[in-house]
Amino acid sequence: MAKISIIAAMSQNRAIGNQGSLPWPEPIPADWEHLEKVSKGKKMIMGRKSYEDKHRVSSKAGNYVVSSQSNLELDEGFQQVGSLKEALELTRKQKEVFVIGGNSLFEEAILLCDNLYLTEVQENFEGDTFFPEFDSSAFKTEYAINFAVSDESPYPMVIKKMVRV
Numbered sequence: 001m002a003k004i005s006i007i008a009a010m011s012q013n014r015a016i017g018n019q020g021s022l023p024w025p026e027p028i029p030a031d032w033e034h035l036e037k038v039s040k041g042k043k044m045i046m047g048r049k050s051y052e053d054k055h056r057v058s059s060k061a062g063n064y065v066v067s068s069q070s071n072l073e074l075d076e077g078f079q080q081v082g083s084l085k086e087a088l089e090l091t092r093k094q095k096e097v098f099v100i101g102g103n104s105l106f107e108e109a110i111l112l113c114d115n116l117y118l119t120e121v122q123e124n125f126e127g128d129t130f131f132p133e134f135d136s137s138a139f140k141t142e143y144a145i146n147f148a149v150s151d152e153s154p155y156p157m158v159i160k161k162m163v164r165v
């Protein structure tokens with residue numbers, strides 16, 4: 001089975017999305033740079049709404065889009081699946097696979113994941129989609145990088161890698 005990694009960025013009030021896109025107006029450069037570094041060469045799994053986000057994240061290695069609809073027309077490099085479980089079955093021979101959102105996939109994957117890459121933006125943002133509450137005692141923090149406000153990080157934030165104990 002592939003190692004399952006969740007990668008997400010949430011605000012202080014746990015918002016991950018608002019009106020189909022991120023809670024903050026633009027992707028945060030330091031957060032995207034970290035995401036690109038850790039997920040390079042790894043396949044990604046996302047919900048249909050995250051696929052439709054104008055700031056969509058994707059992998060050159062391949063992407064699975066979870067949807068209950070029949071025959072979605074997807075861009076090249078994206079394959080439709082009916083569930084997270086189906087995507088995990090298709091990627092079982094990979095070393096690591098990334099679940100990149102949104103909420104319902106995080107809810108399901110938080111119980112299964114080996115690694116959790118979590119960016120905590122230390123401000124409150126309006127949101128309609130949230131990162132689930134989870135038992136943090138099930139994980140140990142491998143690293144936590146603090147960012148002060150800069151061009152790369154317009155908000156104070158911390159990027160953590162947590163590994164299931």
Ligand SMILES: NC(=O)c1ccc[n+]([C@@H]2O[C@H](COP(=O)([O-])OP(=O)(O)OC[C@H]3O[C@@H](n4cnc5c(N)ncnc54)[C@H](OP(=O)(O)O)[C@@H]3O)[C@@H](O)[C@H]2O)c1
Pocket residue numbers: 007008009010015016017018019020021022046047048049050051053066067068069082083084100101102103104105129
């Ligand atoms: N900050 C972050 O790290 C981050 C990451 C990702 C997304 N986001 C944000 O989160 C929002 C989107 O997230 P979301 O939670 O609303 O939607 P989502 O999880 O991206 O997509 C939901 C859709 O996925 C499909 N789906 C999910 N679970 C399924 C299941 N078990 N079986 C079949 N289909 C399933 C359904 O598609 P159908 O309706 O087609 O059946 C469902 O409507 C956006 O605002 C986006 O910007 C933020």
